Amino acid sequence: MRVATKRELKVIKKLFEQYTLEELADAFVFPIHPDDVEQAEKDLQEFREMRQREIANRTPEEVKQSRMLAIKYQILNYIDQIDPQKHWNFEYFLSEYIRAQNKKDKEFAEDVDVKPYVLSQYMNGHRTPPKEFLVRLELHSNGLIPASWWLRLVQKSKEVELMQDTAIREQESKHVKNKIELAL
Numbered sequence: 472m473r474v475a476t477k478r479e480l481k482v483i484k485k486l487f488e489q490y491t492l493e494e495l496a497d498a499f500v501f502p503i504h505p506d507d508v509e510q511a512e513k514d515l516q517e518f519r520e521m522r523q524r525e526i527a528n529r530t531p532e533e534v535k536q537s538r539m540l541a542i543k544y545q546i547l548n549y550i551d552q553i554d555p556q557k558h559w560n561f562e563y564f565l566s567e568y569i570r571a572q573n574k575k576d577k578e579f580a581e582d583v584d585v586k587p588y589v590l591s592q593y594m595n596g597h598r599t600p601p602k603e604f605l606v607r608l609e610l611h612s613n614g615l616i617p618a619s620w621w622l623r624l625v626q627k628s629k630e631v632e633l634m635q636d637t638a639i640r641e642q643e644s645k646h647v648k649n650k651i652e653l654a655l
Contacts, residue, residue: 478528531573543615545559546564550623560627560631561593562596565593585604602618605622605625
């Protein structure tokens with residue numbers, strides 16, 4: 472369960488001070504009456520402006536938390552997809568994770584106790600990360616992104632490669648004889 476930030480709690484408190492529970496329910500649950508479209512558009516614009524102000528006033532720590540949560544949910548979405556996007560893979564998410572920390576690769580390598588060139592190999596897909604590294608990523612994220620998710624990213628990357636690499640299928644088909652015939 473996610474806990475609201477202090478800023479979100481202030482916004483919620485302000486809403487409850489300005490509006491009754493019924494008004495809030497009407498605004499969020501019930502459809503807009505055709506006669507109220509103009510007012511609804513004004514209200515929506517006001518809400519957008521308030522949201523933009525809130526975003527602009529985030530602390531660096533709140534920005535970092537937002538980025539981390541975005542990465543977490545993108546990972547979860549990616550590993551559950553049947554037809555994933557090719558550019559999203561372990562390497563992509565590792566790079567995004569490091570970028571969300573506002574750190575250079577070398578600094579991050581120190582944080583997780585790997586040599587910078589080894590981290591570079593993980594980030595470029597030249598080396599498969601061992602389970603110890605995946606556990607370090609979980610510990611570094613304070614459990615936000617579990618090691619099992621990082622492992623699933625590695626596996627998903629290999630799955631996508633198998634599904635989309637037609638050249639290897641064509642090459643390997645030359646080595647297969649006497650295929651099984653199934654009458655379904």
